[in-house]
Amino acid sequence: MSKLNGKVAVVTGASKGIGAAIAKALAQDGAAVVVNYASSRAGADAVVAAIAAEGGRAIAVQADVSKAAQAQALVDAAVAEFGRLDVLVNNSGVYEFAPIGEVTEEHYRRLFDVNVLGVLLATQAATRHLGAGGSIINISSVAASVQPATTAVYTGTKGAVNAISGVLANELAPRGIRVNVVSPGYVVTEGTHTAGIVGSEMEAGMVAQTPLGRAGRPDDIAGLVAFLASDDARWVTGEEIGASGGVH
Numbered sequence: 646m647s648k649l650n651g652k653v654a655v656v657t658g659a660s661k662g663i664g665a666a667i668a669k670a671l672a673q674d675g676a677a678v679v680v681n682y683a684s685s686r687a688g689a690d691a692v693v694a695a696i697a698a699e700g701g702r703a704i705a706v707q708a709d710v711s712k713a714a715q716a717q718a719l720v721d722a723a724v725a726e727f728g729r730l731d732v733l734v735n736n737s738g739v740y741e742f743a744p745i746g747e748v749t750e751e752h753y754r755r756l757f758d759v760n761v762l763g764v765l766l767a768t769q770a771a772t773r774h775l776g777a778g779g780s781i782i783n784i785s786s787v788a789a790s791v792q793p794a795t796t797a798v799y800t801g802t803k804g805a806v807n808a809i810s811g812v813l814a815n816e817l818a819p820r821g822i823r824v825n826v827v828s829p830g831y832v833v834t835e836g837t838h839t840a841g842i843v844g845s846e847m848e849a850g851m852v853a854q855t856p857l858g859r860a861g862r863p864d865d866i867a868g869l870v871a872f873l874a875s876d877d878a879r880w881v882t883g884e885e886i887g888a889s890g891g892v893h
């Protein structure tokens with residue numbers, strides 16, 4: 646397929662999990678991709694190597710998206726290497742859950758810094774380069790609407806992402822830049838392994854509530870993102886679309 650031929654994309658948090666699958670899918674569809682990572686250099690290099698092995702173009706760029714200068718440097722690296730920027734996928738995210746009695750300022754700041762401030766800063770940086778036809782895709786979560794117990798802070802970050810995305814869809818529409826949200830349901834990733842969700846009661850509950858009857862895989866999310874990045878979605882903006890096996 647070649648629906649992203651000639652386009653250049655930045656995918657934040659693409660060293661593993663959903664972001665890695667998105668980076669590979671965009672490259673398979675013809676985009677040149679900047680594979681961002683915060684700490685997992687080896688993971689990002691492996692994604693770049695997998696893309697190159699299929700004849701695609703990609704580079705790995707380290708940046709903490711919650712720092713303005715690093716978010717700008719990330720986006721600038723795309724333009725320096727590939728000459729333009731067409732697509733930003735704000736995928737970087739951290740999740741930790743805590744009942745309200747255990748919520749701390751540190752927990753709040755860690756999640757809001759990456760999940761919300763990171764989206765704002767990377768988007769601000771990208772809008773300095775994006776032109777008409779540009780596409781921003783923010784990875785939220787069905788948690789924002791399901792609102793599971795013990796996820797007040799995480800779910801709060803994703804509710805904020807949804808609201809911010811709607812505002813930016815309106816704000817950037819006059820420039821021909823689209824902004825959409827993809828909300829995954831539960832997906833087995835390195836992150837859900839590390840968080841202790843894989844094999845837990847919480848996982849069993851989430852799978853039981855999934856109409857299509859299984860946990861999600863990173864690839865289940867990536868195709869929808871590639872569609873929204875492409876000109877096939879030229880009339881789609883300000884939407885939140887679930888990729889959740891039917892969970893709402």
Ligand SMILES: NC(=O)c1ccc[n+]([C@@H]2O[C@H](COP(=O)([O-])OP(=O)(O)OC[C@H]3O[C@@H](n4cnc5c(N)ncnc54)[C@H](OP(=O)(O)O)[C@@H]3O)[C@@H](O)[C@H]2O)c1
Binds near residue numbers: 664682
């Ligand atoms: N997995 C699920 O069930 C699920 C469900 C709904 C929504 N989501 C959302 O989907 C996204 C990806 O989730 P995932 O499960 O694939 O996560 P993951 O496996 O934990 O990967 C997270 C990615 O984010 C990067 N990251 C973390 N902090 C960062 C920072 N400050 N700056 C730049 N990158 C940073 C990590 O980079 P390093 O590894 O280099 O540190 C990594 O590449 C998140 O936004 C998450 O909230 C996930």
